[in-house]
Amino acid sequence: MALHGTKAPSLVRQLVPAARSSSRAVAIPSRARTFCAAYRTAAIESKPISQALRLRRRPRPLVPSSTPCGCAASYHSYDHPDQAGPFNKEEQALLSAAYAHVPEHGFTQQALVLGARDAGYLDISTNLLPEGVFSLIRYHLATKRLALAARSRELFETPEGAALSTEAKVQRLAWERLVSNREVIGRWQEALAIMAQPSFVPASAKELALLADEILFLSGDASVDPSWYTKRASLSAIYAATELFMTNDRSPGFEDTAAFMRRRFGEAGDVSSVFGAVGQWIGFTASAGLNVLRSKGARI
Numbered sequence: 001m002a003l004h005g006t007k008a009p010s011l012v013r014q015l016v017p018a019a020r021s022s023s024r025a026v027a028i029p030s031r032a033r034t035f036c037a038a039y040r041t042a043a044i045e046s047k048p049i050s051q052a053l054r055l056r057r058r059p060r061p062l063v064p065s066s067t068p069c070g071c072a073a074s075y076h077s078y079d080h081p082d083q084a085g086p087f088n089k090e091e092q093a094l095l096s097a098a099y100a101h102v103p104e105h106g107f108t109q110q111a112l113v114l115g116a117r118d119a120g121y122l123d124i125s126t127n128l129l130p131e132g133v134f135s136l137i138r139y140h141l142a143t144k145r146l147a148l149a150a151r152s153r154e155l156f157e158t159p160e161g162a163a164l165s166t167e168a169k170v171q172r173l174a175w176e177r178l179v180s181n182r183e184v185i186g187r188w189q190e191a192l193a194i195m196a197q198p199s200f201v202p203a204s205a206k207e208l209a210l211l212a213d214e215i216l217f218l219s220g221d222a223s224v225d226p227s228w229y230t231k232r233a234s235l236s237a238i239y240a241a242t243e244l245f246m247t248n249d250r251s252p253g254f255e256d257t258a259a260f261m262r263r264r265f266g267e268a269g270d271v272s273s274v275f276g277a278v279g280q281w282i283g284f285t286a287s288a289g290l291n292v293l294r295s296k297g298a299r300i
Contacts, residue, residue, distance in 0.1 A: 086142060093119045095139040106187040107136050134200050137191045141207045144180045145214055151176050152218040169219035171265055174239055178246060189247045212236040238264040
């Protein structure tokens with residue numbers, strides 16, 4: 001069919017018959033899907049296919065779309081205080097009950113089973129969590145991140161807190177998030193090992209990125225230039241390295257961890273130091289992940 005004198009692209013003409021003749025689902029590249037969608041739009045709305053194709057293409061902004069304060073328009077707990085993170089009501093009830101058993105049993109299936117019983121569910125209901133014990137780790141990560149909004153109000157809605165610089169607020173919130181690990185710090189190396197397993201690395205990295213974004217948002221950072229990315233990358237690296245250091249810290253009140261974090265923030269202008277911290281964290285979590293797999297009988 002000719003559309004306003006313009007024939008369908010050859011790519012579309014090749015893909016459509018192939019898709020119809022195959023009994024299996026055809027994996028169509030994204031560029032091809034764009035042409036197919038444009039072709040369909042042109043046919044339905046009687047538009048030239050070149051115009052339909054232009055409508056399908058959206059320019060990528062230099063920085064993410066922003067909220068009125070200039071921060072990324074991603075999820076922020078300050079705007080949505082009643083949200084419970086990535087879990088529905090039943091999952092939250094089960095995980096909340098299971099979390100109480102983490103200090104004794106760790107981030108394990110046993111903790112999930114005990115939590116299911118406490119919440120009034122059958123043991124088998126833990127199978128409703130598609131990510132297994134990682135769901136319990138994600139519950140910890142999400143709830144502690146969301147709790148920062150209320151904590152930031154306590155810290156910064158006072159004359160002394162309001163007078164702090166953005167940098168000082170970032171450091172204070174990063175520390176508040178770190179010390180919220182104290183109840184499970186004895187089990188956190190186990191959690192890091194699970195997070196380092198290949199199937200969980202993307203979700204773990206996403207949670208780290210969300211945390212960095214949340215801290216900067218709550219600290220009032222309003223940058224909308226390319227530094228939006230570098231600040232979050234630097235903060236993620238500093239937090240990850242400090243969190244790892246904290247798992248071996250036996251000093252009173254984690255004083256050594258606090259000093260370590262201050263040094264890392266002092267080095268933040270040195271790109272090599274930031275990436276060195278990332279390398280340390282990746283190296284540890286990869287090694288810990290291998291040890292966990294070996295303990296389960298994997299020959300690696």
